[in-house]
Amino acid sequence: MSTIVLLAVTGLGLAALYFLVASGLSLVFGLADVLNFAHGLFLSVGAYATWWAADFMPVEAAVLVGVAAGVATAVLVELILIRPLYRRTIEQVLVTVGLSLAGVALLQSVFGADPRPFPRPTWVEGVVPVFGARIPADRFLLIGAALLVFVALAAFLRYTRYGLIVRAGVENREMVTALGIDVRKAFTLVFAIGGAAAALAGSLAGIYFTTVSPGTGGSLLIFAFIVVVIGGMGSVPGSAVAAILVALLQQFVNYYGGSGAGDVCVVALLAVVLLWRPKGLAKA
Amino acid sequence: MILDVHELDVHLSGLHILQGVSFGVAPSGVTALLGRNGAGKTTTMRALVGLNPGTGRVLFDGADLAGKRTHERVQAGLGYVPEDRCVFAGLTVTENLRLAARGETDLDLVYNLFPELLKRGQQQAGSLSGGQQQMLALGRVLQNRNRLLLVDEPTKGLAPKVVTEVAEALERVGATVPVLLVEQNLAVVRRLAGTAVVLAAGSVAWTGDATHLLGDAELTTSLLGVGR
Ligand SMILES: Nc1ncnc2c1ncn2[C@@H]1O[C@H](COP(=O)(O)OP(=O)(O)OP(=O)(O)O)[C@@H](O)[C@H]1O
Numbered sequence: 001m002s003t004i005v006l007l008a009v010t011g012l013g014l015a016a017l018y019f020l021v022a023s024g025l026s027l028v029f030g031l032a033d034v035l036n037f038a039h040g041l042f043l044s045v046g047a048y049a050t051w052w053a054a055d056f057m058p059v060e061a062a063v064l065v066g067v068a069a070g071v072a073t074a075v076l077v078e079l080i081l082i083r084p085l086y087r088r089t090i091e092q093v094l095v096t097v098g099l100s101l102a103g104v105a106l107l108q109s110v111f112g113a114d115p116r117p118f119p120r121p122t123w124v125e126g127v128v129p130v131f132g133a134r135i136p137a138d139r140f141l142l143i144g145a146a147l148l149v150f151v152a153l154a155a156f157l158r159y160t161r162y163g164l165i166v167r168a169g170v171e172n173r174e175m176v177t178a179l180g181i182d183v184r185k186a187f188t189l190v191f192a193i194g195g196a197a198a199a200l201a202g203s204l205a206g207i208y209f210t211t212v213s214p215g216t217g218g219s220l221l222i223f224a225f226i227v228v229v230i231g232g233m234g235s236v237p238g239s240a241v242a243a244i245l246v247a248l249l250q251q252f253v254n255y256y257g258g259s260g261a262g263d264v265c266v267v268a269l270l271a272v273v274l275l276w277r278p279k280g281l282a283k284a
Numbered sequence: 285m286i287l288d289v290h291e292l293d294v295h296l297s298g299l300h301i302l303q304g305v306s307f308g309v310a311p312s313g314v315t316a317l318l319g320r321n322g323a324g325k326t327t328t329m330r331a332l333v334g335l336n337p338g339t340g341r342v343l344f345d346g347a348d349l350a351g352k353r354t355h356e357r358v359q360a361g362l363g364y365v366p367e368d369r370c371v372f373a374g375l376t377v378t379e380n381l382r383l384a385a386r387g388e389t390d391l392d393l394v395y396n397l398f399p400e401l402l403k404r405g406q407q408q409a410g411s412l413s414g415g416q417q418q419m420l421a422l423g424r425v426l427q428n429r430n431r432l433l434l435v436d437e438p439t440k441g442l443a444p445k446v447v448t449e450v451a452e453a454l455e456r457v458g459a460t461v462p463v464l465l466v467e468q469n470l471a472v473v474r475r476l477a478g479t480a481v482v483l484a485a486g487s488v489a490w491t492g493d494a495t496h497l498l499g500d501a502e503l504t505t506s507l508l509g510v511g512r
Pocket residue numbers: 296297299301319320321322323324325326327328367
């Protein structure tokens with residue numbers, strides 16, 4: 001029993017990371033049709049900026065520096081590299097893939113290829129007893145942060161003017177412009193939001209894995225893409241549900257079926273969902 | 285003329301769809317843009333609002349629209365109601381209206397024309413009937429101050445009672461704002477339009493008085509392929 005509880009809570013912690021990366025990816029694709037392979041770079045930039053800033057300030061404040069760095073990177077990437085290439089899908093893929101490779105290489109040359117120990121707030125070091133299981137407290141930090149971001153995103157989409165534009169644009173971008181709205185401003189905003197969430201995921205991944213390395217972004221990005229496709233492009237609740245499904249499946253199967261089996265099952269889940277609902281869970 | 289279209293050419297997927305289309309829209313009243321299926325009416329409307337790339341000259345109230353993007357044209361007062369309504373299915377009626385509001389709006393007019401929209405404010409637009417969706421598509425644009433309306437087949441696929449309701453609304457609106465109307469229902473054209481422009485195979489085939497066109501059975505048959 002205590003093993004199951006531990007696996008479940010750890011799985012939810014992992015789901016939190018997947019959700020934070022996937023929600024931005026999903027909104028960017030849903031609204032702007034951009035398949036952003038450089039999204040993992042926002043995560044890595046956030047993680048390294050936090051790691052760097054933690055020398056000068058408490059970790060909690062350093063995370064904010066990381067988020068700001070993620071936002072800045074995302075906005076610059078959108079304005080300089082993506083904006084001239086809207087509607088040119090192949091070029092976009094090439095540019096974002098190239099950028100993610102170059103970004104990893106750059107991080108390696110600056111910080112080295114080896115994992116660096118990541119600063120952790122002291123209050124996540126303890127364990128919390130739940131139904132007889134001893135759960136490391138950092139899991140709850142991850143879950144809590146993802147819940148906050150989920151609520152904030154839902155409120156943004158539901159109650160703000162730009163949220164309305166994003167929801168409408170995901171459905172039919174052309175029609176939004178035909179109502180007199182400059183939809184490209186919303187593109188930049190969605191990139192900024194995605195950059196913030198990914199950078200937060202980067203810091204949390206550092207805290208969770210206790211280290212940061214240039215490859216962290218890329219490996220999380222693969223599962224985030226799977227989460228986006230399973231959840232349905234452009235749907236934040238879809239990403240949340242899919243993140244939980246994928247992470248729990250991965251945790252349990254890796255534990256009971258041997259490590260690596262969980263990743264295979266995730267790909268199998270992807271195939272099943274695509275056959276059953278080609279547009280993902282959110283869209284019937 | 286509120287709108288002057290001069291030698292408009294549109295190529296889509298390598299096909300030469302519009303070939304030197306020229307016509308004008310009067311500064312008041314309803315101008316009908318007619319033609320058989322596939323004549324190029326929707327292509328023309330989309331090019332005017334900047335959704336189709338086109339060459340040639342389009343003057344809107346004297347200002348050249350060249351290089352202006354779609355949202356800028358609309359903000360300049362060109363209200364566009366597309367064929368097939370295109371309401372946002374996942375947004376409520378109120379959200380659809382709020383999204384489309386530009387500056388000072390007149391929702392009273394919209395709710396007055398279509399009381400149904402007031403009753404169904406919280407309903408998802410995707411679950412509205414076809415007629416209600418058309419009312420929403422019109423309401424979205426009519427709440428704003430427009431200097432010209434482009435309306436593409438607003439009565440397509442609607443029951444006779446709703447056709448009448450939509451025609452009445454356009455008649456009221458047309459009294460204050462000039463309208464370029466694509467319409468297949470000739471009874472509606474007869475009721476609303478002063479001038480008619482007929483397209484055939486991507487060019488203007490006839491321009492003149494709408495009543496004259498519809499009064500001439502031979503002409504209507506040859507241009508539109510229908511009797512009266
Ligand atoms: N994106 C496109 N690519 C290629 N051809 C197109 C495209 N859009 C329209 N066409 C063609 O252009 C021609 C004109 O189409 P358009 O939709 O303007 O006709 P229409 O007059 O509005 O017809 P309807 O009365 O059926 O709505 C048609 O032959 C159509 O097949």
